[in-house]
Amino acid sequence: MRLWHQFFGLTALKIVTYNVNGIKARLPRLLEYLAEQKPDVVCLQEIKSADDGFPADDIREAGYGALWHGQKGFNGVAILARDAEPVERHRGLGGDPEDDHSRYLEAEVNGVVVASIYLPNGNPVPGPKFDYKLRWIGRLTERARDLLAEERPVVLAGDYNVIPNDDDVFSVRAMQDDALMQPQSRAGFRALLAQGWTDALRTQAPGGGVWTFWDYQAGAWRRDAGFRIDHLLLSPIAADRFAGAGVDKEYRGREKASDHAPTWVRLRP
DNA sequence: ATGACATTTGCAAAATGA
Numbered sequence: 228m229r230l231w232h233q234f235f236g237l238t239a240l241k242i243v244t245y246n247v248n249g250i251k252a253r254l255p256r257l258l259e260y261l262a263e264q265k266p267d268v269v270c271l272q273e274i275k276s277a278d279d280g281f282p283a284d285d286i287r288e289a290g291y292g293a294l295w296h297g298q299k300g301f302n303g304v305a306i307l308a309r310d311a312e313p314v315e316r317h318r319g320l321g322g323d324p325e326d327d328h329s330r331y332l333e334a335e336v337n338g339v340v341v342a343s344i345y346l347p348n349g350n351p352v353p354g355p356k357f358d359y360k361l362r363w364i365g366r367l368t369e370r371a372r373d374l375l376a377e378e379r380p381v382v383l384a385g386d387y388n389v390i391p392n393d394d395d396v397f398s399v400r401a402m403q404d405d406a407l408m409q410p411q412s413r414a415g416f417r418a419l420l421a422q423g424w425t426d427a428l429r430t431q432a433p434g435g436g437v438w439t440f441w442d443y444q445a446g447a448w449r450r451d452a453g454f455r456i457d458h459l460l461l462s463p464i465a466a467d468r469f470a471g472a473g474v475d476k477e478y479r480g481r482e483k484a485s486d487h488a489p490t491w492v493r494l495r496p
Numbered sequence: 497a498t499g500a501c502a503t504t505t506g507c508a509a510a511a512t513g514a
Contacts, residue, residue: 248513249503273513275504293510300504301512348514376512388514407514443501486502486514 239470240337241495242268244384244457250274253485254282260478260489261289266308270334270343270384274303274443281305298329304343308336316340322366335391339494340374349406350490357406364415368422375422376460380494381462383424386487387414388456394435394456407456424460427472428490439474439490448479457490468494
């Protein structure tokens with residue numbers, strides 16, 4: 228029955244962004260998530276693995292094709308597709324030949340263009356890391372402009388390391404000096420949205436109060452002291468197919484969890 | 497707050513994160 232629905236495209240696609248904070252340490256959680264939720268597409272960030280250390284066999288055995296863009300020690304992104312092989316379109320972000328961080332991977336899967344994005348954190352502020360963050364947002368915005376011009380369904384999924392609004396954080400005061408909440412970070416994100424992208428989770432919950440990240444420190448999970456930094460931006464043609472968005476929050480509370488929870492959007496066929 | 501907490505590298509303690 229599932230195959231029939233899939234073949235005729237009658238089931239909505241579940242597209243997920245999940246910062247795993249180390250794919251080796253998180254592999255049991257990830258495989259469990261794939262088996263339980265059966266998402267169609269999963270964009271991973273912070274795999275913290277070199278290309279040859281990526282657990283491709285385990286992921287294939289779980290029924291997922293995969294592309295990955297790794298880096299030793301930190302960063303690293305991947306795109307998984309259930310019963311499909313994602314077709315690579317872009318590896319790395321243009322606009323800076325000096326930038327050797329693995330933070331951007333773009334593919335086509337099930338007729339949708341999907342990007343897995345790991346935008347720089349940018350702390351401390353001010354400093355070179357914050358400058359890099361702001362430049363990176365600008366470079367992403369350039370790529371996003373080209374993608375919009377294709378007039379196709381596109382989902383820009385990832386850890387943006389930007390808290391867009393005051394109601395996207397448990398405490399404005401606690402985070403006010405952080406790179407995630409600086410006016411320049413927010414302005415960059417707003418300029419990207421203003422091209423014509425739809426923030427899927429914001430559409431689902433316009434009043435805010437939905438978190439995707441809870442720090443490991445200071446009992447943040449226990450206190451529900453989180454914020455929203457994992458975003459799924461939809462091109463107009465993808466937004467026409469919007470069928471809901473949410474956070475699979477319970478995975479944040481499990482043993483050896485990532486500090487991020489899987490965040491998803493559903494697109495109608 | 498030079499903090500907390502977690503992961504990786506590499507085998508101690510530094511780098512990185514948010």
